[in-house]
Amino acid sequence: MSTFPSLVPRHAESLVTEALLDTRVVLVNGARQAGKSTLTRLAAGQRPTSVVRLLDDPATLQAAKDDPTGFVEHDALMVIDEIQLVPELLQPIKVVVDLDPTPGRYLLTGSSRILALRTLPDALPGRMEIIELWPFSQGELDGRPDRFVDAAFRHGHHLDHSSTLRRRDYLDRLVVGGYPEATRRAPRRRAAFFDAYLSTLIERDVLELASIERRGELFKLLALLAGRAGSLLVPATLASQSGIPRTTLVRYLELLSSVFLIKSIPAWSSGQTHRAVGTPKLAFVDTGVACHLIGQDAVRLGDPGGAVGPMMENFVLMELARQLTWSEERGKLYHYRTKDKVEVDAVIETPDGRVIGVEVKSGATVRTEDLTGLRNLANQLGDRFVAGYVLYTGQQTLPFGEKIRAVPLDALWCLAP
Structure with missing residues (x-):
């Protein structure tokens, strides 16, 4: 078995890359510590104009809560890690991708089944693909x-x-x-x-x-x-x-x-x-x-x-x-x-x-x-x-x-x- 799990190629990586080519919003959903952040940063690294926003960071989290609409503004791919921390971001994301249907606008990660949250608004039907990431196979x-x-x-x-x-x-x-x-x-x-x-x-x-x-x-x-x-x-x-x-x-x-x-x-x-x-x-x-x-x-x-x-x-x-x-x-x-x-x-x-x-x-x-x-x-x-x-x-x-x-x-x- 590998002694360097952080370098282990993931089968889901190609799924994410393919989805970003034809889907406006891609959500990588799975257990905490399963490698979602590493996977999405690899995907972002293939696009030089992408930005990565980590909601685990207190300052970033506060900015997302204070101004959800301004937070999601970006002309290229935006990665938002741990989206379940601020589910209010999904509504302005929906507005952005409805106005501009270009594929590959947002790559999100979640450590809980955010779509099951009863308080969640209309959660991007037809605009988002969900890819599950499990612990290593x-x-x-x-x-x-x-x-x-x-x-x-x-x-x-x-x-x-x-x-x-x-x-x-x-x-x-x-x-x-x-x-x-x-x-x-x-x-x-x-x-x-x-x-x-x-x-x-x-x-x-x-x-x-x-x-x-x-x-x-x-x-x-x-x-x-x-x-x-x-x-x-x-x-x-x-x-x-x-x-x-x-x-x-x-x-x-x-x-x-x-x-x-x-x-x-x-x-x-x-x-x-x-x-x-x-x-x-x-x-x-x-x-x-x-x-x-x-x-x-x-x-x-x-x-x-x-x-x-x-x-x-x-x-x-x-x-x-x-x-x-x-x-x-x-x-x-x-x-x-x-x-x-x-x-x-x-x-x-x-x-x-x-x-x-x-x-x-x-x-x-x-x-x-x-x-x-x-x-x-x-x-x-x-x-x-x-x-x-x-x-x-x-x-x-x-x-x-x-x-x-x-x-x-x-x-x-x-x-x-």
């Missing part, structure tokens, strides 16, 4: 293609991949995660980063979105959620376990999602069956944060009773979510579970109805029962089912009947179409 860290989704839809069950990685190598990746600062630190210092990161997120970013009286409840809820990563997201159950009233808990979940700490994976249904469960699944955006919250390093994670199963599933779900922001195939990520508890960890469906299924196993052996969910999915879908994959910590690709293969887990970032 494994392919970005390793300089690999990160094109499993495209390869899977292109080659189906003909995919073939061998690996040199072993189970412990994957466990190390789970506990590090993908935040640039975390990837460059030793374990003890990485824990200090995660502590500071979570405190900043709750004390600053969450409080920007809502008034929270009992912040301790949020930290308690975070630890509870980390222990349930990869499980169904049932607010009533979480409310009972945490002692937080259900209405308050639902609000907390929305806030934690808005600052890109957790992600809800919707349930998939073919539309032909009523046996599918409609409950979403909980995932942490970064497994490093989740492992830190439950106090498990690579050794404890792999011990009997460790959380390797759900964390490995979470890891794969979020690598797939990252890839879907840049893959050529326009797919949506789901999970699948029936009332009989037959399940598939990840389902990706394209707009034209083609589907791949992904099951995740933390061991190096695949058993017949591990294939139950994929076979159920294949039977339901017929020709729409492209292929099913069991991603596991073994080192070779193995066939398991028509359209189903066991594939080493690092195929996620090593394969390309």
Whole structure:
């Protein structure tokens, strides 16, 4: 893995460059410390007449609040970092780009889902493209293609991949995660980063979105959620376990999602069956944060009773979510579970109805029962089912009947179409 994450090329960089060529306003939205500022400054550096405005700077922040209209005046590209700090800027930006529809006028960054703010005015519909930036993917860290989704839809069950990685190598990746600062630190210092990161997120970013009286409840809820990563997201159950009233808990979940700490994976249904469960699944955006919250390093994670199963599933779900922001195939990520508890960890469906299924196993052996969910999915879908994959910590690709293969887990970032 790279020891210089700040120099790691991002897949999103080309997306930003392309968007600025035909779109008036581009918003790079994502978690704090994921590298948005670095990415946008690189884009601005390609345009000598651009200006960069950092709202983290107190004087700049005050100027934006005092005179929003004057603040956004500039004849070339303007980068505004952390736009959620002054959402009032969006209205004068809208006026500017309506009067002059030249592409590439504004490049914005945000550390919260600013479009979800209820107080926000008409938020540039048709004038703004949103590009999500996640913490580093494994392919970005390793300089690999990160094109499993495209390869899977292109080659189906003909995919073939061998690996040199072993189970412990994957466990190390789970506990590090993908935040640039975390990837460059030793374990003890990485824990200090995660502590500071979570405190900043709750004390600053969450409080920007809502008034929270009992912040301790949020930290308690975070630890509870980390222990349930990869499980169904049932607010009533979480409310009972945490002692937080259900209405308050639902609000907390929305806030934690808005600052890109957790992600809800919707349930998939073919539309032909009523046996599918409609409950979403909980995932942490970064497994490093989740492992830190439950106090498990690579050794404890792999011990009997460790959380390797759900964390490995979470890891794969979020690598797939990252890839879907840049893959050529326009797919949506789901999970699948029936009332009989037959399940598939990840389902990706394209707009034209083609589907791949992904099951995740933390061991190096695949058993017949591990294939139950994929076979159920294949039977339901017929020709729409492209292929099913069991991603596991073994080192070779193995066939398991028509359209189903066991594939080493690092195929996620090593394969390309």
